[in-house]
Amino acid sequence: MLSAYHSLANTALSFYDPLGLGRAALDYWRDSIERQVLFLDVMRQRGNQYLEHMEQTKPNVLGFDAEILMDGRELPRPVNYELLRIQPPEGVEIDPDMRPFVVVDPRAGHGPGIGGFKPDSEIGVALRAGHPCYFIGFLPFPVQGQTVEDVADAEIAFLREINTRHSHISEKPMVVGNCQAGWQLMMAAALEPECFGPILIAGAPLSYWAGERGKAPMRYSAGMTGGSWLTAFASDLGAGLFDGAWLVQNFEKLNPANTLWTKQYRLYANVDEEAERYLNFERWWGGHVVLGGEEIQYIVDNLFVGNRLSCAKLTTRDGRRIDLRNVRSPIVVFCSQGDDITPPPQALGWIRDLYADVDDIQAHEQTIVYCVHDSTGHLGIFVSGNVSRKEHAEFTANMDYIDVLPPGLYETQVTEKAAQGARESAHIDGDYLLEFSPRTLEDVEEIVMPIDEDERRFATVERVSQINLGIYQMMVQPWMQAIMTPSAARWIRRMHPIRLGYKLFSDRNPLMVPVPVMAEIVKRERHVIASDNTWRILEGMVSDQIAASLDAYRRQRDQMTETLFMQLYGQPWLQTMVGLGATAEPLSRRPGIEPEHRRFIAARKSELTERIEEGGSLEAVLRALIYILGGAPATDERNFQRLKASREEFKGELDLAAFKALVRDQFFILRMDRKAALDALPAMLTDASNAEIDADLAHIEHVLAASGPLSEHAAERLAAVREQFDRARPSPSSGQ
Template sequence: MLPAPANLATLSSALFDPLGIGRDAFHYWLDTIERSVLYLDVMRERGNQYLEHMEQTKPNVLGFDAEVLMDGRDLPRPVNYELMRILPPAGVEIDPDGRPFVVVDPRAGHGPGIGGFKPDSELGVALRAGHPCYFIGFLPFPVPGQTVEDVVDAEIAFLREVIARHPDTAERPMVVGNCQAGWQIMMAAALEPDCFGPILIAGAPLSYWAGERGGAPMRYTGGLLGGSWMTALAGDLGAGLFDGAWLVQNFEKLNPANTLWTKQYRLFANIDSEAQRYLQFERWWGGHVVLGAEEIQYIVDNLFIGNRLSTSQLSTRDGRRIDLRNIRSPIVVFCSQGDDITPPPQALGWVRDLYADVDDIQANEQTIVYCVHDSTGHLGIFVSGSVSRKEHAEFTANMDYIDVLPPGLYETTVIETAARDEDAVHIDGDYLLEFVPRELGDLDEIVRPSEEDDRRFATVARVSDINLGVYQMLVQPWLQALMTPSAARWIRRMHPIRLGYKLFSDRNPLMVPVPVMAEWVKADRHATNADNPWRVLEGIVSHQIAQSLDAYRELRDQASERLFLGIYGQPWLQTMVGLGAGNEPLRRRPGIEPDHRRFVENRKTELCSRIDKGSYHEAVMRSLIYVLGGAPATDERNFQRLKATRAEVEPSIDLAAFKALVRDQFFILKLDRQAALDALPTLLEGQSNAQIDEHLAHIEHVLDASGPLSEHSRERLSVIKAAFDQARPPASARTEARRPS
């Protein structure tokens, strides 16, 4: 941000006042000295906080009281995860029969608890909505020998426990996975789809090769390092443990201006008001944990470099295939254009990897909803108060609506409802969630697929396998024999990030006078005015430093991209690793394989045989879907009306059966629309005139929720009315029915 013109004017006018500028210089000098002392004291508190946090057996920054229900270390294959029940804060009422809400904490090097870090976090939103809430967290050290598969199986066991605790709740838990936890719960849902209700993945990478030129610099890291052998080296230096500080350091390198200057200068410039916010964040960001060497190797080889999750190439040790098409729950993907760790192409590219078109998504009975935020950063996706009060609040309030959306691909937008007060009774909160059907072509505008880049990343995967094999044969046995746990602990403690915390703590004798000096300063603080010309000049210099670091970042990222594209775009290298012209496709596309096509055809045949099977339930739902299919978008008001009247009109159908009804009727209309409409009178056989009138009134009542119908939708409604009229009993039959017996 450029310096404000008013500040520049203040600086210019000060130059013509020698006495004033001298006085301002003294005040600025005194303020700077005091701010420096207070800044050092905050750094000291940060270091002490870090050491205290790391010495805890179960460090956590969870902002809610919780009780442990299951300890993953007690499972048949133990892991360092645990299931906790969130205790509602005072004044918050929980509906024990409501749909459970489960947040899975991301484990990517930093400390545990970010999923419930703030009152406005995802957990806070769900608690205020009255949902029973649970949290799946982790401990700082893995159980020896635990694997990614063990963690996934543990999460499935935890969800079964949650379901068992709510026997009267028909709906399965809504599960939220942030960042790394997102792909973890997607793997779990692919293996055990019956344990999951709607799934929300926020800032979660699932397609690791995806990204557009000029962005997503992290996707080039594996290739520039020669593959995953560096990961194996780090694990061996840790005596079987991988220091999460390396992952945090990689995140910080993405934005050197913020890491090296802006974050610290913001604290220094606003030391009287910024200290608590800074320390609160650093308590989580600096709580580095470790991962098992086997875990991180699996992640890097199969996900980051291999990109095998989004193409169904992963299998468990007991032969279960991890195919994301097995997920039967609606999937909500929340990402942001401002996220440089998980940009939208990496969050959404898996849809294009798995499916040939939207018909393929629908044949697999999947509902995929995506929301792309304009600007928030990676952490802001799941900890920002403004995001939680808007997007997360709407996702939570409308999970039942999302749960019954017909299969397909949708983009959702959150709009304010101030101009729609007449519909407020049908809207939860201050915003309206609207869903627009999309095609894969619309998604391609975000994902920006590139066959040339795919070939480069496939080359990286082959090179990585070769380099890893050489390392494992020539270096790893010697290093594993030499490294001891004590040496590994010493190496972790000397990591630059960890060392920085310790050097500014009370364990450093040079910091002894700092708290005393800070108390003196606080007792007689001499803060200068914001319009002090020297303070204005300081801000200008700070701005220039940040801009210089941003320029360095852009040059570095551009050079890295050019180097990557140049090396792995060489035809001779691609040929050397077996990717020459005429070989198999670069990546598996499950959606176009013959066995999948046979599945789709069998599914169509099965549904076609049920076109004229059913009752008035099927007729009403088929009619609603047909008319709404003529609208360009749908929103929560339709569902709120339908939910409000369902208990009166269709009391025998619970939400699970209602969801199945919606899906089946959607498919039937998709397969053979005319036959589906012609079958409506058959489905209504035996209904009286009064009952048919009641069904039509119910349909119109639901359709009115979104305001006036379009011309196309009105035409479709007239077709439905005509079909219902055909089902009315003949006049003679009605007379006969009225005649006393």
């Protein structure tokens, strides 16, 4: 009937609408009605998908088949986590001798599986590279009484199991932690560093007080609500369980334009192409889980409000201090300027919180690499296919290289392989080139932009939070715990606005019954209008105006929130009342050096001093390369590929772990006494013939040539190395 009416109207308009505006309006009217019906049908499918997902015992959005290896509920201190082994898809070959790859999923309100959500995901990239892959996920409800420490211990137990399964190789697993899983993973690695290989933390907040003014509005949330008492109240409403939908709602409030308009309008405007993508994403975004009240209170008090992880102020129940300086594996921090949930200052601020300078990092034998993306959002860091194909692919392909980097602080950039010449590209894995540049703490501070007055304000929030939480726990919590029952808590969770929004558009709502029938009719006779339709263009303009208005509201809201926060918690009288005093002296948050670590450094120096002249050609070549390149064994992956390929050229076999230890030893020897280390080169080559010395020098030049022409400074150092190698040549009378 609609089509017949439309034909009749078109015939009439052909006489009275010479410019075609009326015909365009009629086409647009028909198309918009059809899109509305299809939009409602997608929303109905979303609601049904949500209900089906939530009714599953172990909901998961992993895009790969997996086998459960360990159930955290069977551990001595049970938790709702599982260790899964990913089954490679058809056509993908796994090399059992390659380093295992582990993804730890974030438990921040959403369900598990985001790290393996799509073929172009962190797991997908690792599988295509041939790595055995594992996944640490979780169930929707926690085990009663489980704590954050229990979860960290479970992750350690899972890593031990993986190490046992791959005991035939020397490399420890590469472990990836997204968002919340990043700080959780770092806690576990600080407690048991020997279980972990290189660690990649993507979009993970570790320094919660850090942030640039005018950005990162989430860091003001605790101050504007009076601290963590609200978390305790929400847990009491859940009869000891915290609904993750509250966390999801906080994320959505950050960008009201996207939440209230853009996301839905994009589906409505392109409903014929967008439906599948929208439903796939909503399957994860709407898979809300529940956290234990004790867990979330620990997280909010110690991390979000207290910022104690980045300053080594956390201790376990048995007295172990959680100090990130204990992590022995290389740490790769991946963050983005476009991330409003974990902006770069929060991802990198822990470095300046823990270390005085790069010498301090090197003294702890730590290798820290950071990469700052220009634009991708928080979810894009570990969901975007473009990011996975580029940054994650390069990190995965070059973890052996990162594992060999000497201690220090580096920034990495991923550049197009096409920009390199054919000769230079020969030693590049994949389509991109991974380049490293040594950095200092001053470079990090330019990103973090610390302000001492703001540190005092957040410290004031921490004290106010403790006071308010204490009052709540004394005067209100006993009553809440007495009246709330599990049944009432379940009813409250079901009535949460976000959860209710899914259910109202599902088939459980009788008003949605005609929608699938109408959608089927529309699909059979779909009339898509051209993109140049005048009214369709006008629709897009109106949509842009609505999004711009909501963005303007967000900016105004965030600016007012920041101003109020700064004014309130910057008051000297409030800071004095909570015990911080009104002095202008900055708060010292950097932890001290443990006496045990000082003794370790002294013993390490004494050991290396005795070994300055030890070694042969291999040690001499590596020492020379590190010296020429100014401290690092390579400036990008090309040099490492040459080193890796040429290890067999030296006498005997040297696995990657031994190679890494050798590089680090030579680095520290050079750092400790550069002159003595260089002067010792002839002694290390005493038994070498002229031909062997020539081969060693040719090897050095071959490695250096992999990344292009040498700088003037590096050329001077190469000349100094040549001179030392020439001093080692046997005299002509020796006959060699």
